[in-house]
Every structure is written in structure tokens, then in C-alpha cells.
Amino acid sequence: MGNVSQLFSNNSNQQKDENNIQELACLWISRMDRGLTTLEQQQLVIWCNQNTQHHSSLLEMASYWDDLSLLNELSALFPLEQVKEQSKRNKFTSIALAASITIVSLISVNTLIDESFLPFLPSFNEQTLTQTQILQTQVGEQTSFTLKDGSQIQLNTNSQVEVKYSPKHRLLTLVRGEARFDVAKDKNRPFTVTVGKKSFTALGTIFNVQKNNNQIMELVVTEGKVLITEASTSITDIQETLTQARVSDMPDILAATLVVSGEKAIIAKDSPSVHTTPVEKVSLDQIHRDLAWQQGMLIFEGEPLSVALTEISRYTTSNFEIVDNELANINVAGYFKAGDIDGLLISLESNFGINFRKKADGTILLSAAN
Structure with a gap:
């Protein structure tokens, strides 16, 4: 009896493994459809070389995808004859799997982010796909960094920024010092920098934040708009407001302060509300003076x-x-x-x-x- 139970257990595990491999192959095909980066191509080749079943499953999924460009990309990574042969063997079952492939494709579009997907993971969720990194400079050092989405951060002396990127949000924390943020536009993922008890959300923006000490923070916006909110404000609420409301209505909806290009805001630690944040128009000469450290x-x-x-x-x-x-x-x-x-x-x-x-x-x- 135990042998029979063990047999069913082994079959169940094997079937589960095969399903996982097939799901991974579908996800890779979906990603290939929108275009692989060089790093992703390398990861795909490594995954296929781990197990012949990985390779054959990938070719099988490709045969159901009615797109010549996909086959061309596969032929650049693997021998074309293998792709064609697998396509002939599996063409008759393409209709049966079309619906499941489409579902996986839709899911993958919402869950995958550039260079964060690792094909070796057994499951995919926001926590798994979150990228975390710490950027910092020493005393007297000034350095620029380019993030995965193309956004750029220039750190002033003795500064530190913590970066957390997920499929839904771009969250950063200025731990200390001063930083310039040149934000890549992504309407589906807000770019929010938290400093102390305040958060700064960019609306396609270049802005500078300085944390002088635990008492005072300074924001200078040189391009676009920045929404100042309490750090406790839900990122989901901010995102919904950004997508549904007009820019002029945002401060009233979120109890926020909107700072636009050519303006400067000084935020005291004990400021009772973001509504009371003083915002002043500054001259171009003043901005150049305040941001001279960038040169x-x-x-x-x-x-x-x-x-x-x-x-x-x-x-x-x-x-x-x-x-x-x-x-x-x-x-x-x-x-x-x-x-x-x-x-x-x-x-x-x-x-x-x-x-x-x-x-x-x-x-x-x-x-x-x-």
C-alpha cells in the first residue's frame, strides 16, 4: 500500500514540476514577444541549458505563438531546425492551448519588470519581483546612478538613498544628505521619495531634495511638478489620485502641497500639515546657486x-x-x-x-x- 501511495505522490510531484516548467516557458515567450534585454537573453539561455525539458517546453510554447519575429528571436538563441521541428510536431494542439497562453500573457504583462525576473524562482509575486538597492556616497564624494527604469540619481556628499522597485511602485527613501532625481516617466508606477515624515511624488520631474538635519528639509523643482504628502499617505491612494484627478485638484484630494518648476519648498520637521508648507517662487540665479553642488x-x-x-x-x-x-x-x-x-x-x-x-x-x- 505504501508503494502505491508513493507512486501517486511521485506522479503528482512530477506533474506539478511539469506544470511549473510550462508556466515558466509561457512567461518567457510572453517576455520575448515584447522584446528581451541582453541580460534576459543570457538568463533564458542559462535556464534552457539547465534541463532539456526547459528547452523543449520553450520550443513547444513558441510553436503556439503566431508571430514570425518570435521564431526569429529564438533562432538567434538556438538552432532554427529545433524550432521548426518542434513547431511541426505541436501545431495540431495550438488551438487547445491558445486560451491558456493568452491568460499567462496577460498576467505576465502586469507582473514582470525589466531585469527583475529570475526564471529560477518557483512562484511570482510582488515581493519576489521587488528590487532593493542602497546608493550612497562618502564625505566629499559626488556620484551619479542610473536606475533600471532609466531614472537618474545624483548624490551629493555623505548621502544615502534606499531604492525599492516593484511592478506597481517606485519607492525611494532619502536617509541622509542631498540628491537630485531625474525621473523617467511611467504613469503606471509612481516615483515617490520619502524623507522623514514627508513624501515627494514626481509627475515626470527633475527635482532636488536636501535633508539638512532632522529639523529641516528643502525641495527645489527644476522641471515638472512634485506632490508633497505625508509619508503615511498610501501609495495606492497617491496612484489613484494621479490617474483619476486633475493636477489642480490633487492638493485638495490628498491634503497635499503641489510644487511646480521654478519653486522651492522648505519643510520643517514639526510642520503640522503639508497644507502649511511654505512654497516660494525662486529666480533662475537662485536655483543655480542652490544646486551649484551638481557642478x-x-x-x-x-x-x-x-x-x-x-x-x-x-x-x-x-x-x-x-x-x-x-x-x-x-x-x-x-x-x-x-x-x-x-x-x-x-x-x-x-x-x-x-x-x-x-x-x-x-x-x-x-x-x-x-
Whole structure:
């Protein structure tokens, strides 16, 4: 009796494995129909080489797909004779499987995302397909990154961004520092950056977010529109609002603040509501000054020395100490290369009469010239 039970169990497992392979083959065919990337082509070849049943199942599914371009793509990966022979053997059953192939195709369109699909996984869900990565820079470092969807992120000094991409959402968290986001348009997947208790959702946008500390955040929009909401706002609610409402109605529907190109918003940590977020129109010169770091520069236009040194300190591990208190209020103006501390010190000495001395621990003492 046990042998018979074991036999049924083995047959059941075998049938389950065959069904899984067939489903995977259908998913690959659906993906080929919309076009494979180079990485996907490599993954497909690896999967087929793992097991001859993988290969034969793929060719079988291809034979039911009435598309010459699909066969051409297969012939580029595998010998054409195999594709043709498998097509002849299975052509008579194409009608029977047409409905199931169509269903799998529709499902795959909604669940697959670029380069996140791994054919070795037994099941497919949003958690499985979520891409997570951490982007960061060290003190004094500025680096650009290109994400899977073509969006670009430029990180300023000592910054960190966590990225989570899924088939439905593009979620990012600015953990610290400053970042410029150039967002690739995708109406089906909102691009949302969370900073502290606020979220910024892009509407086909280029924008800059700076987390100065735990108290203040700064948003500058240079292209498009950005919707500021509470971080607790459901991404689903944001997505539904973006697809159903007019842009002018969004702030009222979501209790949000809309910031458009050429505007700047400063968000305090204890701001009671996004409705109270102050938004100001800024000149092109002001935007260039605020975002000069993207060209590796710092621009000061009369800020007190103490304020300028706070900004400069973000780009170096050196600490500044003003020995003579009256120097703290000296107004500083000029262009400085971010991280060029020696150039800064020479400029302070020649233009402002400020002497400097470096201590063994890296602290730079600033004092008035005699």
C-alpha cells in the first residue's frame, strides 16, 4: 500500500514540476514577444541549458505563438531546425492551448519588470519581483546612478538613498544628505521619495531634495511638478489620485502641497500639515546657486562666515573652529570648489585677512590677521 501511495505522490510531484516548467516557458515567450534585454537573453539561455525539458517546453510554447519575429528571436538563441521541428510536431494542439497562453500573457504583462525576473524562482509575486538597492556616497564624494527604469540619481556628499522597485511602485527613501532625481516617466508606477515624515511624488520631474538635519528639509523643482504628502499617505491612494484627478485638484484630494518648476519648498520637521508648507517662487540665479553642488561648486553671496563654514564642512572631514568670535559674522561671497579646503583657506587669507592653522587632529583654527 505504501508503494502505491508513493507512486501517486511521485506522479503528482512530477506533474506539478511539469506544470511549473510550462508556466515558466509561457512567461518567457510572453517576455520575448515584447522584446528581451541582453541580460534576459543570457538568463533564458542559462535556464534552457539547465534541463532539456526547459528547452523543449520553450520550443513547444513558441510553436503556439503566431508571430514570425518570435521564431526569429529564438533562432538567434538556438538552432532554427529545433524550432521548426518542434513547431511541426505541436501545431495540431495550438488551438487547445491558445486560451491558456493568452491568460499567462496577460498576467505576465502586469507582473514582470525589466531585469527583475529570475526564471529560477518557483512562484511570482510582488515581493519576489521587488528590487532593493542602497546608493550612497562618502564625505566629499559626488556620484551619479542610473536606475533600471532609466531614472537618474545624483548624490551629493555623505548621502544615502534606499531604492525599492516593484511592478506597481517606485519607492525611494532619502536617509541622509542631498540628491537630485531625474525621473523617467511611467504613469503606471509612481516615483515617490520619502524623507522623514514627508513624501515627494514626481509627475515626470527633475527635482532636488536636501535633508539638512532632522529639523529641516528643502525641495527645489527644476522641471515638472512634485506632490508633497505625508509619508503615511498610501501609495495606492497617491496612484489613484494621479490617474483619476486633475493636477489642480490633487492638493485638495490628498491634503497635499503641489510644487511646480521654478519653486522651492522648505519643510520643517514639526510642520503640522503639508497644507502649511511654505512654497516660494525662486529666480533662475537662485536655483543655480542652490544646486551649484551638481557642478561640484559652492556659491556664497554674502552669507556669514559661520554659515558658509557649516556648508563647507559637509564636504570634508576637517573641522573648523573660529578663534576670534568677530569673524563669525564676516560676509563671504565667491565661488568655491566643493572639497577644495586648501583653496578655500588661501582665499580667506588673501581676500578676508583670516589666518589659519591646522592642528594635529585635523581641526582648522581661524583667526583674524594682526
